[in-house]
Amino acid sequence: MKRVLAPLILITALLAGWEIACRVLAVPAYLLPAPSGIWQAFLASWPLLLGSAWATLSTALLALVISSLVACALALAVSLNSLLEDAVRPIAVTLQVTPLVAIAPLVTIWAGIDHPERAVIGLAAVVAFFPIFSGALTGLKSVDPDLARLFDLYGASPWQRLVRLRLPSAVPALLEGHKVAAGLAVIGAVVAEFVAGSGGAQGLAWRILEAYNRLQTAKVFAALAALAILGVALHALMELLERRLLAVWRGR
């Protein structure tokens, strides 16, 4: 109970301080709107924000699925051949350390200038790729060495070793990788929309840009709040999913 109460009290105190400071100092609303003003902007535009949040979420989830398929397949291939791993790893790392914004123009060109939504999905998938790839690869290699010795002792075939030992051993690291990737996919979807723009369905990044261009700062905050809620909700969902699936995996 205390653990829930403590952050609530802190947040309430911060918001109250913010509200009072805005009113006492008469801060202009375009510079820093008071929480009450942000709340009003939120109430006024929530149907729009909801639609945009859905657009961002569906983009992120689609990117996550694409990323998962590619990363898992690649990790599996790489785990079966150490030469391939040596070859692929530096490329994967390079891809990971290159800022997303920097490759956005290229991806936008390749996706076709008329299809920014494809570019956004592609870019979000790039960001989500690394944690899944890394988690899958770590998982496939995290076999209990003594259990592997038993498989040797019992004359297991390479196929049996893969299906009955390495794949099930990989499950926890794989789940962890997907959890991290889901959060990154949302960030990727937002950053990509900033750079590549929106197609038919406009995401939360677009709402922020739009409000910013009109100097409707309260609306910027409202969209930010929606984004934060989306991020926290997705994280909580993935964590719950991870816990449930792990419980199935180890039977408790």
Added chain:
Amino acid sequence: MTAIASLTRVEVDYARGCALGPVDLALAPGEIVALVGPSGCGKSTALRLLAGLEQPTRGTVTRAAGKGQTSVVFQAHTLAPWLSARDNVALPLELAGTSKREAQAAADEALRKVGLAAALNARPAQLSGGMAMRAALARALVTRPRLLLLDEPFAALDEITRRALADDVLALAAELKPTVVFVTHNVEEAVYMAHRVVVMTPGPGRIAGEAAIDGPVVRPPDFRTTEPFRAAAEAVSTLLAQATERAA
């Protein structure tokens, strides 16, 4: 008498300097041998050589027990966390090509023998340390091995569970009659369980001596308080003390 497995002038070199040998050891069918000695004297290496999980740098290892006829129990239970006790125990048979149904029936039987009839569907995470080791023992015995190798199998358990498990191993060995080699730090356990206690010394790992243990093959409950037990324990302790002194 043909040995079920033997090490002849066996030496193992490790890059990090820890080495074994030369060591000679022959195992008669059905005998129970304990390897005792301080850490780093190559007990576990000797066990892995006997299992065929490791190759010697020099010397020969002969093994009459082929693949599938040798079982190993490690210090940790090494059960797959994603499998039930039954599926874990059935695994060696299934890997060898036995049908799932037969393998599971044999697994149930093996688990019953180690007193886990009520935990067939339990996952390793739901088993206590002693129960998990029992399941590991069942998995080792389900293939009816001719050679059973135990690498400090009870090291992580409390004294009461240790003793109960030692009796279980003896009872199962009396029934299935495999050759048993087990590694332990515990002199009392070695003398209680083994027909022959081999004392090893570190740097490089060698056999310092051995003691034959008299007494009934199936140990009576009060064996620990008998004179032969006390005499043997003392003999082994003396050997161990001499070996450690020489090494130091």
